[in-house]
Amino acid sequence: MTQRTSSLAAAFTMLSVMLAPPAFAQRDSAIAEARAAGLVGEQADGYLGFVTGAQISADLRGRVEQNNMRRRAAYTERAASANANVAEIAVAVACEVFQDPHRLRVGERYRDEAGQWRQHTATQAVAVPAVCN
Amino acid sequence: MMGRILALGLGAAVLATGCIPVQIQAPDRPIEINLNVNIRQEVIVRLERDAEELLQQNQDLF
Numbered sequence: 037m038t039q040r041t042s043s044l045a046a047a048f049t050m051l052s053v054m055l056a057p058p059a060f061a062q063r064d065s066a067i068a069e070a071r072a073a074g075l076v077g078e079q080a081d082g083y084l085g086f087v088t089g090a091q092i093s094a095d096l097r098g099r100v101e102q103n104n105m106r107r108r109a110a111y112t113e114r115a116a117s118a119n120a121n122v123a124e125i126a127v128a129v130a131c132e133v134f135q136d137p138h139r140l141r142v143g144e145r146y147r148d149e150a151g152q153w154r155q156h157t158a159t160q161a162v163a164v165p166a167v168c169n
Numbered sequence: 170m171m172g173r174i175l176a177l178g179l180g181a182a183v184l185a186t187g188c189i190p191v192q193i194q195a196p197d198r199p200i201e202i203n204l205n206v207n208i209r210q211e212v213i214v215r216l217e218r219d220a221e222e223l224l225q226q227n228q229d230l231f
Binding site: 061062063064078103106107110111114117118120124125127128129131132133139167168169 | 209210212213215216217219220221222223224226227228229230231
């Protein structure tokens with residue numbers, strides 16, 4: 037009986053460890069490299085996008101899409117508690133990202149609210165969506 | 170007695186003016202209400218703290 041209970045407990049512990057999100061998840065280095073290379077970038081809608089004309093490998097596409105799905109899950113969860121809709125939360129996050137030089141770094145490309153891809157350069161500040169101000 | 174009559178008269182006057190038909194003319198051009206942007210800006214401002222927290226909790230995604 038006790039053996040059974042303890043093995044059950046062990047199974048549950050294993051399961052919870054497997055299901056729990058990693059406490060200190062690392063940024064995907066492949067995505068970071070692609071951002072630096074100008075293949076993908078942040079968009080004014082709160083998601084990552086593929087820069088027009090860029091050659092995107094299947095691996096990179098998958099990673100970006102996975103990242104966006106996880107963003108969407110985080111937005112959806114937050115939207116419920118903040119009494120807002122998913123798109124509003126997503127844009128609110130984009131406002132923070134666009135104004136943070138650690139998150140939208142010099143050299144990276146980004147898609148503005150008009151859908152145009154631009155580059156954040158040392159001399160050209162990020163064009164923050166009008167709705168953020 | 171006098172006061173009561175006065176009050177009645179006042180009441181009648183109020184009722185009468187309340188019943189004067191007011192003519193409202195429909196505008197010849199549709200009224201443009203552009204609150205869309207303002208409402209959204211307001212929402213974004215309200216969600217600033219939520220956005221910051223979300224970023225803190227999902228550092229690996231951004």
